Amino acid sequence: MKVLVPVKRVIDYNVKVRVKADGSGVDLANVKMSMNPFDEIAVEEAIRLKEAGKADEVVAVSIGVKQAQETLRTALAMGADRAILIVAADDVHTDIEPLAVAKILAKVIEDEKPGLVICGKQAIDNDLGATGQMLSALLGWSQATYANKVDIDGENAVVTREVDGGLQTIKVKMPTVITTDLRLNEPRYASLPNIMKAKKKPLDEKTAADLGVDVTPRLTVVETAEPAGRAAGIMVGSVDELVAKLKETGAV
Amino acid sequence: MPIYTAPLKDQQFILHDVLKITAQTDVPGYDELDRETTEAILGEAAKLAENVLAPLNAVGDEEGCTLENGVVRTPKGFKDAFDQVRDGGWTALDCDPEYGGQGLPYLVSTAVGEMFSSANMAFNMYQGLTHGAYNAIHAHGSDDQKRTYLPKMVTCEWGGTMNLTEPHCGTDLGLIRTKAVPNGDGSYAISGQKIWISAGEHDMCDNIIHLVLAKLPDAPAGVKGISLFIVPKFMVNDDGSLGERNSLSCGGLEMKMGIHGNATCVMNYDGATGFLVGEAHKGMRAMFTMMNEARLGVGLQGYAQGAVAYQNALGFAQDRLQGRDVTGTKAPEKPADPIIVHPDVRRNLMDQKSFVEGARAFTFWGASLIDRSHRAHDADAEGLVSLMTPVIKGFLTDKGFETTVLAQQTLGGSGFTREWGLEQFVRDARITMIYEGTNGIQSLDLVGRKLGQDGGKHVMAFFEMVKSFIADHKGQDADFDKQFLDPLKAASKDLQAAGMYFMQNGMKNPNNALAGSYDFMHLFGHVCLGLMWARMAWAAREALAAGAGDTEFYETKQATGRYYMARQLPMTGTHLARIQSGADTVMALDAANF
Numbered sequence: 034m035k036v037l038v039p040v041k042r043v044i045d046y047n048v049k050v051r052v053k054a055d056g057s058g059v060d061l062a063n064v065k066m067s068m069n070p071f072d073e074i075a076v077e078e079a080i081r082l083k084e085a086g087k088a089d090e091v092v093a094v095s096i097g098v099k100q101a102q103e104t105l106r107t108a109l110a111m112g113a114d115r116a117i118l119i120v121a122a123d124d125v126h127t128d129i130e131p132l133a134v135a136k137i138l139a140k141v142i143e144d145e146k147p148g149l150v151i152c153g154k155q156a157i158d159n160d161l162g163a164t165g166q167m168l169s170a171l172l173g174w175s176q177a178t179y180a181n182k183v184d185i186d187g188e189n190a191v192v193t194r195e196v197d198g199g200l201q202t203i204k205v206k207m208p209t210v211i212t213t214d215l216r217l218n219e220p221r222y223a224s225l226p227n228i229m230k231a232k233k234k235p236l237d238e239k240t241a242a243d244l245g246v247d248v249t250p251r252l253t254v255v256e257t258a259e260p261a262g263r264a265a266g267i268m269v270g271s272v273d274e275l276v277a278k279l280k281e282t283g284a285v
Numbered sequence: 286m287p288i289y290t291a292p293l294k295d296q297q298f299i300l301h302d303v304l305k306i307t308a309q310t311d312v313p314g315y316d317e318l319d320r321e322t323t324e325a326i327l328g329e330a331a332k333l334a335e336n337v338l339a340p341l342n343a344v345g346d347e348e349g350c351t352l353e354n355g356v357v358r359t360p361k362g363f364k365d366a367f368d369q370v371r372d373g374g375w376t377a378l379d380c381d382p383e384y385g386g387q388g389l390p391y392l393v394s395t396a397v398g399e400m401f402s403s404a405n406m407a408f409n410m411y412q413g414l415t416h417g418a419y420n421a422i423h424a425h426g427s428d429d430q431k432r433t434y435l436p437k438m439v440t441c442e443w444g445g446t447m448n449l450t451e452p453h454c455g456t457d458l459g460l461i462r463t464k465a466v467p468n469g470d471g472s473y474a475i476s477g478q479k480i481w482i483s484a485g486e487h488d489m490c491d492n493i494i495h496l497v498l499a500k501l502p503d504a505p506a507g508v509k510g511i512s513l514f515i516v517p518k519f520m521v522n523d524d525g526s527l528g529e530r531n532s533l534s535c536g537g538l539e540m541k542m543g544i545h546g547n548a549t550c551v552m553n554y555d556g557a558t559g560f561l562v563g564e565a566h567k568g569m570r571a572m573f574t575m576m577n578e579a580r581l582g583v584g585l586q587g588y589a590q591g592a593v594a595y596q597n598a599l600g601f602a603q604d605r606l607q608g609r610d611v612t613g614t615k616a617p618e619k620p621a622d623p624i625i626v627h628p629d630v631r632r633n634l635m636d637q638k639s640f641v642e643g644a645r646a647f648t649f650w651g652a653s654l655i656d657r658s659h660r661a662h663d664a665d666a667e668g669l670v671s672l673m674t675p676v677i678k679g680f681l682t683d684k685g686f687e688t689t690v691l692a693q694q695t696l697g698g699s700g701f702t703r704e705w706g707l708e709q710f711v712r713d714a715r716i717t718m719i720y721e722g723t724n725g726i727q728s729l730d731l732v733g734r735k736l737g738q739d740g741g742k743h744v745m746a747f748f749e750m751v752k753s754f755i756a757d758h759k760g761q762d763a764d765f766d767k768q769f770l771d772p773l774k775a776a777s778k779d780l781q782a783a784g785m786y787f788m789q790n791g792m793k794n795p796n797n798a799l800a801g802s803y804d805f806m807h808l809f810g811h812v813c814l815g816l817m818w819a820r821m822a823w824a825a826r827e828a829l830a831a832g833a834g835d836t837e838f839y840e841t842k843q844a845t846g847r848y849y850m851a852r853q854l855p856m857t858g859t860h861l862a863r864i865q866s867g868a869d870t871v872m873a874l875d876a877a878n879f
Contacts (some may be wrong), residue, residue, distance in 0.1 A: 047290070065293075106325055222337075223329050225387055226372035234323060263617070278575035 034148035071153025109231035110223035135167035165212035177207035287706030291331030338404035345546025366636035407546030418445025444490035459507035485550030486535035513568035514559035543712030584677035587685030588644035590714035594692035643814035679727035680810025801864035
């Protein structure tokens with residue numbers, strides 16, 4: 034079985050995000066970019082399936098600017114076998130919307146015919162959390178989202194999902210789209226020999242136009258703003274005063 | 286808890302903008318190191334340093350190592366982290382592919398080593414010492430010895446140590462008493478006590494390969510009678526499996542000021558079986574071939590501690606609110622401004638920043654010269670790095686330690702408490718000025734040995750290089766001339782004048798040279814950092830002219846360089862004046878009158 038893993042290049046989770054002066058978005062120029070952490074979990078899960086003999090090839094796909102090559106090399110260094118880059122934007126600030134991404138992935142899947150797609154549940158930049166579900170709908174495949182545990186059992190996948198108030202285990206028919214939650218696994222660090230090998234693994238490049246997908250945005254970003262700063266604290270003299278203040282401010 | 290963020294951007298800047306490594310096509314291996322490749326390697330090493338090694342730094346300090354029934358236990362978490370570093374192939378980075386190494390240049394290993402040392406110096410020493418022993422066996426061992434020991438040392442499944450010091454001698458190794466008596470079967474029985482053996486015994490490796498200096502029964506007196514032996518903790522069978530335990534043991538652990546996570550052992554050899562490395566009585570020579578790299582490694586540790594200390598001082602200075610900016614309030618919404626607004630706090634931070642970044646460039650440059658000498662067999666590069674090695678070791682560890690103290694000072698009282706972690710950096714950095722030859726010894730090596738090596742050829746080449754850098758860049762930018770080239774020229778002249786003083790006065794009275802050697806080492810260090818800052822500022826200027834996007838980074842680089850040239854480099858004048866005052870005042874007192 035072939036496993037396809039879409040990975041997104043996003044602002045590194047350690048970087049302190051700065052909003053652009055005109056409020057049109059987040060400043061991404063000269064900022065450290067990395068693989069979306071949920072996608073790292075997806076790559077790790079796919080590699081584990083391969084190591085367990087349940088998959089025989091792991092293909093990583095990224096959609097966005099040309100620099101997403103580096104993100105794909107990271108996936109290759111972790112253990113993916115090959116990579117496909119779909120160039121769909123020139124400016125690092127262009128975010129391809131979930132529907133366009135899902136459509137592109139559907140086209141890639143038509144070609145590649147994987148038996149399983151594992152994606153991150155959401156990207157940490159726009160937090161939309163929609164691509165996996167949209168992809169499943171476009172393909173007419175089953176979906177198992179927010180995975181905490183994955184077990185592939187021939188024709189079916191048994192997936193434990195993180196839901197409000199606990200865990201839910203479902204059985205879905207293969208092929209399927211799985212989206213990963215935080216506790217599914219802990220992604221490995223790439224080893225030095227694998228980083229060097231990744232340089233030589235195949236990385237194909239296409240454009241969104243090659244696949245006939247229109248990536249024109251359908252959403253309009255009205256405004257981007259920094260969260261309000263924390264207000265200075267105040268000193269209270271007694272417990273009574275504290276309780277009074279809390280009531281006054283509506284905190285209790 | 287202190288934080289650590291690997292300086293990826295700065296390292297990439299030095300590799301690609303300053304040293305331009307891919308353009309150095311005559312050094313085999315450099316052509317492969319494009320920006321993307323080094324980004325991938327260093328980025329992954331950074332994750333390990335930040336997420337795995339740094340969190341164990343305070344743990345290692347608090348817990349230390351323990352010795353029970355001859356077994357040394359490393360602090361909690363060290364073994365798992367060691368496995369991760371080993372499994373990731375990081376210990377094999379620049380080792381010979383013939384023995385399972387990755388074969389990457391030493392420069393890459395230096396960049397990774399800085400991160401690992403900043404994150405956790407005591408931890409990184411275990412693999413550092415193994416690597417040192419690997420180098421010695423690789424350079425001087427027989428083919429059989431290499432096949433037997435190197436593959437497992439490359440992966441750090443087996444550790445390695447260097448056993449030089451004995452209770453009564455360290456610097457003057459001619460005095461050692463450890464004996465090696467032929468067993469008649471080609472092996473030797475090693476007996477004696479060695480002290481201060483870093484990583485001498487621990488629980489992270491299956492076997493430990495000790496390299497021990499000892500004297501054969503027929504040995505000439507002094508340093509000409511020292512031989513080098515491989516003494517494994519467990520004997521190695523012909524099929525490579527481990528045999529019986531050798532008769533050596535750890536007799537105690539030193540209580541020490543810092544690097545608590547590293548086991549500093551007393552090692553007792555009681556007729557332990559050893560094997561001669563290289564020729565009899567030529568052990569010192571074998572040791573010296575690996576000395577350059579080991580000393581560069583210690584210089585690196587020195588500034589690496591400064592680097593992590595600076596990061597934490599900076600974080601504090603940006604958060605801590607005290608007083609108002611005298612030129613106008615900066616944070617009106619807060620009860621006070623962050624202390625980074627105050628000029629004296631700035632002065633302190635700029636001293637730290639300008640040293641650390643200059644030292645990083647200097648060390649990387651030195652590492653690139655090692656690659657050039659090893660991989661391209663460039664004798665001039667070898668001579669130059671040999672000359673600068675005592676400067677890198679002595680100057681960068683003195684200043685690295687000083688930087689940790691400055692960083693501690695930035696935090697005021699908080700710097701003195703355990704909670705903030707700055708005091709650990711101070712304590713850990715302190716050893717770098719002492720081991721691998723005290724800094725006093727480094728200065729003697731520089732003035733007494735290296736300066737006159739090959740007829741003074743290498744120091745002349747250094748002066749020539751500074752001169753041609755100035756000539757090549759002069760007259761293109763008046764500001765650059767004034768801010769960088771003029772001060773560099775003045776500093777270089779001070780260094781030449783000091784050399785001249787030694788030539789004229791050292792012959793008639795060697796004390797005149799030796800009393801000024803420490804100042805000379807610092808003078809030399811400042812000129813080297815001045816040169817590096819001029820090179821970095823020029824590289825930043827080129828990048829800006831080429832329309833590089835990150836203008837903030839490059840402009841910051843230039844401004845930091847201006848600070849070093851204006852506020853640090855003038856120290857060369859003071860050092861020169863001290864050197865030129867000669868030995869008279871240093872030697873005036875009768876020893877009884879101290």
